[in-house]
Amino acid sequence: MGSQWGKDKYYNKSRSEGYRSRAAYKLLDIQKRFGIIRDDDNIVDLGAAPGSWMQVLRDMTSGAIVGVDLNPIAPIENTIQITGDFTTEKIQEKIISHIHEVNVVVCDASPKLSGSKSYDQARAIGLNHEAFEFARRVLKPGGNFVIKSFQGEMFSELLNDIRESFYSVKVYRTTASRRGSTETYIIAKNFRGYHGAPD
Numbered sequence: 496m497g498s499q500w501g502k503d504k505y506y507n508k509s510r511s512e513g514y515r516s517r518a519a520y521k522l523l524d525i526q527k528r529f530g531i532i533r534d535d536d537n538i539v540d541l542g543a544a545p546g547s548w549m550q551v552l553r554d555m556t557s558g559a560i561v562g563v564d565l566n567p568i569a570p571i572e573n574t575i576q577i578t579g580d581f582t583t584e585k586i587q588e589k590i591i592s593h594i595h596e597v598n599v600v601v602c603d604a605s606p607k608l609s610g611s612k613s614y615d616q617a618r619a620i621g622l623n624h625e626a627f628e629f630a631r632r633v634l635k636p637g638g639n640f641v642i643k644s645f646q647g648e649m650f651s652e653l654l655n656d657i658r659e660s661f662y663s664v665k666v667y668r669t670t671a672s673r674r675g676s677t678e679t680y681i682i683a684k685n686f687r688g689y690h691g692a693p694d
């Protein structure tokens with residue numbers, strides 16, 4: 496198998512350092528560059544399975560951490576795991592019931608790929624919008640939001656929407672992303688506050 500999908504250096508590193516997936520290094524890289532998490536932040540992690548971002552987050556903050564995924568997340572000490580679809584009202588209410596004030600929302604969710612590029616892109620951006628709306632609803636003013644997206648159709652529209660809600664927004668491709676992937680992270684800092692649903 497070639498290096499694009501094979502067991503690359505991040506896979507091996509994650510095994511030896513006890514992380515559940517290589518994705519851990521993406522969040523570590525983002526934190527190093529952008530300092531999105533403070534040491535007492537309460538955090539919601541959307542699309543969190545198998546849980547490597549939650550492992551990283553647990554070392555970054557003493558605050559509450561709630562992770563949600565369609566697939567069950569094996570327990571991580573002092574965190575809450577929810578199984579379900581974060582785009583539904585029921586699961587969103589469940590998340591909120593566990594966490595008093597949300598300082599940071601991170602979202603590494605991606606839909607299952609169908610193989611059709613434009614269909615997959617539309618679904619990914621649709622999921623991004625759902626995560627963004629949830630973040631707008633729960634974040635405290637001044638809070639931060641990090642989301643995985645994919646360069647392509649409708650990306651710039653999503654980015655513009657996020658720019659309207661945060662004072663600082665950057666687009667970042669981590670060195671831990673696989674070569675050739677269009678995966679891109681949007682790092683949005685300093686939430687302006689919720690002013691109702693968009694038009």
Ligand SMILES: C[S@@+](CC[C@H](N)C(=O)[O-])C[C@H]1O[C@@H](n2cnc3c(N)ncnc32)[C@H](O)[C@@H]1O
Nearest residue numbers: 518542545546547548564565580581603604605
């Ligand atoms: C790349 S994985 C996340 C890896 C994770 N950040 C980690 O470090 O272990 C993407 C996850 O998004 C989840 N996902 C996709 N759509 C979702 C939805 N609507 N609700 C909850 N989870 C979702 C998938 O089940 C999958 O586990």
